[in-house]
Amino acid sequence: MQEEHPEEIPKPFLGLQRDDQFFLGTLLIAILVLAVIYIGQLSRWGTEPIEIKRQNHLPYDYQIDINKATWVEFAQLxxxxxxxxxxxxAYRDEHGPFQSIDDLLMVKNIGPVKLNENRIYFKPIPISPE
Structure with missing residues (x-):
């Protein structure tokens, strides 16, 4: 008597045929490889930091004429x-041009400290010959 061995039919995994399982496995491996590459790029693995040298900030180098400056120019100080x-x-328009930089002390809320902080930004007033 011959024993009959029926051919074993593999059970489908997740209800997929053998070709579908192969495709799904290949797709998952590809996704995993791309994810590892992406994470590697995010971590900057294999790169070296670059040192950027910057110049020091330069101080402002401008002066305004207090008899011609607009309120916008004064507001920058x-x-x-x-x-x-x-x-x-308004004070300049009402009382005429300033004769010296110290005349700014006559404007309300300008004191000696505020004037001295900004003195370097005012052009000297030329002395008019009389």
Whole structure:
């Protein structure tokens, strides 16, 4: 008597045929490889930092003529905003041109400290011959 061995039929995994299982396995391996490459790029693996040398900041080098400057130009200075800049221009319009930089002390809310902080930004007023 011959024993009959029926051919074993492999059970489908997740309900997929053998070719589908092969395709799905290949696809998952490809996704895994791409994910590892992407994570490697995010971690900057294999790169060296670059040192960037920058120049020092230069101080502002400008001066304004207090008899011609607009309130916007005054507002750029230390401790002088738009309100005080407009007040300086209004004072100049009402009382005439300033004779010296120290005449700015006559404007309300400008004291010696604020004037001395900004003195380097004012052009000297030329002395007019009389």
């Amino acid at each position: 230390k401790g002088i905003g738009p309100v005080l800049g407009k007040r300086i221009v």
